[in-house]
Amino acid sequence: MIQAKGIVKSFGENHVLKGVDVDFYPGKTNLIIGRSGSGKTVFLKTILGLFNPDGGSIHYGDEVLGEMSKQRRKTLRQEIGMVFQGGALFDSMSVAENIRFPLEMFSSMTEHEKDARVKFVMDRVRLEGADQLFPSEISGGMQKRVSIARAISMNPNYLFCDEPNSGLDPETAIVIDQLIQEITHEFGMTTIVNTHDMNSVLEIGDHVVFMKSGHKVWEGTNDQVLGSTNADVEDYVFKSKLFKQVRTALRK
Amino acid sequence: MITNFFEGIGAYALLMTKVFRRPDRWRLFYRALVKEIQLLGLDSIGIVVILSIFMGGVVTIQTAFQLSDDPLIPTYYIAMATRESITLEFSPTVVSLILAGKVGSNVASSLGTMRVSEQIDALEVMGVNSASFLILPKIVAQLLFNPILIIMSLFLGLWGGAMAGDLLGLVPFEESVMGYRLEFIPFENAFYALIKTVVFAFIIGSVSAYSGYTVKGGAVEVGVASTNAVVRSCLAIILANYLLTDLILTS
Numbered sequence: 001m002i003q004a005k006g007i008v009k010s011f012g013e014n015h016v017l018k019g020v021d022v023d024f025y026p027g028k029t030n031l032i033i034g035r036s037g038s039g040k041t042v043f044l045k046t047i048l049g050l051f052n053p054d055g056g057s058i059h060y061g062d063e064v065l066g067e068m069s070k071q072r073r074k075t076l077r078q079e080i081g082m083v084f085q086g087g088a089l090f091d092s093m094s095v096a097e098n099i100r101f102p103l104e105m106f107s108s109m110t111e112h113e114k115d116a117r118v119k120f121v122m123d124r125v126r127l128e129g130a131d132q133l134f135p136s137e138i139s140g141g142m143q144k145r146v147s148i149a150r151a152i153s154m155n156p157n158y159l160f161c162d163e164p165n166s167g168l169d170p171e172t173a174i175v176i177d178q179l180i181q182e183i184t185h186e187f188g189m190t191t192i193v194n195t196h197d198m199n200s201v202l203e204i205g206d207h208v209v210f211m212k213s214g215h216k217v218w219e220g221t222n223d224q225v226l227g228s229t230n231a232d233v234e235d236y237v238f239k240s241k242l243f244k245q246v247r248t249a250l251r252k
Numbered sequence: 253m254i255t256n257f258f259e260g261i262g263a264y265a266l267l268m269t270k271v272f273r274r275p276d277r278w279r280l281f282y283r284a285l286v287k288e289i290q291l292l293g294l295d296s297i298g299i300v301v302i303l304s305i306f307m308g309g310v311v312t313i314q315t316a317f318q319l320s321d322d323p324l325i326p327t328y329y330i331a332m333a334t335r336e337s338i339t340l341e342f343s344p345t346v347v348s349l350i351l352a353g354k355v356g357s358n359v360a361s362s363l364g365t366m367r368v369s370e371q372i373d374a375l376e377v378m379g380v381n382s383a384s385f386l387i388l389p390k391i392v393a394q395l396l397f398n399p400i401l402i403i404m405s406l407f408l409g410l411w412g413g414a415m416a417g418d419l420l421g422l423v424p425f426e427e428s429v430m431g432y433r434l435e436f437i438p439f440e441n442a443f444y445a446l447i448k449t450v451v452f453a454f455i456i457g458s459v460s461a462y463s464g465y466t467v468k469g470g471a472v473e474v475g476v477a478s479t480n481a482v483v484r485s486c487l488a489i490i491l492a493n494y495l496l497t498d499l500i501l502t503s
Binding site: 050073075076080086089090101102106 | 276277279280369370371373374376377378379380
């Protein structure tokens, strides 16, 4: 479980996070949603430890991130998998080398065990036969799957995804969303997904946190989000024509 | 502007303290080192060969142009002056400046692209010291391979000078060889050239890596960083050249 308690973060005069309290649960896909500039990415990076909060604390299980030793922080990083918005694949490495990289760097596995692990995660994200291809030779959807495979290769306890289906067609986006949810449930990870996409919210939002202007203004499940009476959530969720029609249909 | 300059120096120094750390995995470090030697060293041989031969020829022609009017000066003195110019200045400094352009822009643009495409963030999230993992092999590759390039440049420059002198009828080949050997103190000049080379190699590797690693933004900023890498490396080389010349030759 990850807990954010009273997180405050500013960049100069720009106060981005103004005291955010959220609990993220294991075995669930926890979604952070909100408009651009609401502080989602800064919040995600603060939880990851890429930014130090100006106030508040981040708890990984019983441990406080800010109080961990350098060595502990380093080992914690090996318990974290991250799927970046653009994939962030190493373009000088093949698909298999990208997935193998964390194992080469941190595991004490034998070569045979590493091969088996790479094959397992590649099969798991349905990337069979792509091992020798380079990131520039595969589609955006496959790049996201490689990124997910690399993120879970070390069997992490925590999975972070920053807009994992941005730039993908709706069909592929759903495949990626479902894949994230499947592996979250299968491996019991604490997964935090940063997204704009309402389809993702409805598809995989076991726990949804809505942020606005550096505050958490609402939280609930994907089933609750469509019936929310919070004005900010309503304004965000029912912005598109499609969702306005959905609301009309639901009210009938 | 002055504040920016000193902030930049501070950021560069802090980055170097992150770079010179023990690699997490030596096997991956050696693998990266071999790649960098190929990319930054072996791939630069062509340009160094062409540059050195023609540079030697030009130095001989210019020296001959200055000295050949005086019948009291033996022609092998032209070769001797050529040797001094190539060994002390042209090979270590000019070749390093050219490498700053070729290698510096490559290092800055590759690191800059990794930064803007979040590949460096991905390394940091994994717990990898990205500065050491990415930059240390580049600097070590240059520290190891640039001296080889400069030694090669010294020989080719002298050979190019002798060939140009002979082909144009300015200095016969045998007299060039005689001039090259005249009052030559083995290793003294070459040692001076190698010290300069090692310092310049460090500057090229570290300054261009700093420019690329600290990019913020997108493709345009990567281009700017690439240009900055070359300009900063060249300026630092020229400044270091002056200081080293003063330090080694006059003290």
